[in-house]
Amino acid sequence: MSGSERTYKVAFVVGEDSGDHLGSRLMESLSKALPGRISYCGLGGERMEEQGLRSLFDISDIAVMGLTAVLARLPLIVKRVYQTVDAVIAENPDALVIIDSPDFTHNVAKRVRKRAPHIPIIGYVSPSVWAWRPGRAKKMSVYVDELLAILPFEPDVHRKLGGPRTHYVGHPLIERLDDLRPGKGERPALNEGRKTLLVLPGSRGSEVDRLLKDFGQTIEVLEKSVLDLEILLPAVPRMEARIRAEAANWKIKPEIVTGNQAKHAAFRRAHAALAASGTVSLELAISGVPMAICYRLDWFYRRLKDINRIFPFASVSSMVLPNIILGRNVVPEFLDDEVCPEKLVPVLEQLLADTDARKEQVSAFSELDTIMRLPDGRSQSEAAAAVVMDVLQRA
Structure with missing residues (x-):
């Protein structure tokens, strides 16, 4: 044949x-x-x-x-x-x-x-x-x-x-730009009304347990310095009840949404994000949303990370995907005890205003199309x- x-x-x-x-x-x-x-x-x-x-x-x-x-x-x-x-x-x-x-x-x-x-x-x-x-x-x-x-x-x-x-x-995300990038009027200018912060505590129960309380405390402090702050919180369906129960105690109540369509609409609307480490950081970058990335490691993975320091290719300068792809640390990341209002609030204030820190991230994210296509x-x-x-x- x-x-x-x-x-x-x-x-x-x-x-x-x-x-x-x-x-x-x-x-x-x-x-x-x-x-x-x-x-x-x-x-x-x-x-x-x-x-x-x-x-x-x-x-x-x-x-x-x-x-x-x-x-x-x-x-x-x-x-x-x-x-x-x-x-x-x-x-x-x-x-x-x-x-x-x-x-x-x-x-x-x-x-x-x-x-x-x-x-x-x-x-x-x-x-x-x-x-x-x-x-x-x-x-x-x-x-x-x-x-x-x-x-x-x-x-x-x-x-x-x-x-x-x-x-x-x-990467599959680079073929879904229409889902992630805002159309006309979807993401208002920073000086046009409310400022929208995305809060993304992760898709796994362990992530949510380790980060959501800290995120809530950070938002409570941030709300004092950022006027007209709006919180959007996309949740995977299996985590929705747990997140709603925790967020019910927050001083500023988030708008909790579920499903990919609502999540992508939230990305297109947001001005900045506070997120758990993971693929979501790349989604945010492709959407043009500046961010602060957080992760808390349990004792096993913290030990594993320490052991991996002996390997030259495991000791990456960042755990954030956009930073690794871009080859420089543009997105700030916060590990373990750094995940606290004292560290996060000043960064988020910068990202929710017309600052050099915000412009640097947005400008860097525009390079991803060329690198990833x-x-x-x-x-x-x-x-x-x-x-x-x-x-x-x-x-």
């Missing part, structure tokens, strides 16, 4: 909703590039099933967050790992694509590599080896042949750490599909 007529089978392993979104778009691009010549198997969510994948089981079985939740479901998760490995090997695909959720997907990949070393394995979304446990990069190279990175600095990090061959394929104009899914097709044609 000639190369133009050959058919292919690709197995996917996805562990949560965000991976389902990436996987469905990758499948769509592959199907357009290879019409009628590609089929799919493995594990995915509803979006991937719409693209032709019949999932082995519902990914909600393994999409759990937090140590307690994982331990409670550990026997089922272990069972699902082995079930997935057996199914992939039985299908004998031309390639296996694992997407994010490394605690599950990488355990599957390791076992597939051991039992069926002829199957090429492609990883989509790199674990944060540049921040935590850099030794994972070299270990990954044993069972991941190609890695699709969504942050522009990650190919260089993996090259230096001995990781798999890594390709930057773009793919040079050839392809979409993220098209760039990812090109790497997958290259692997298929070499197999």
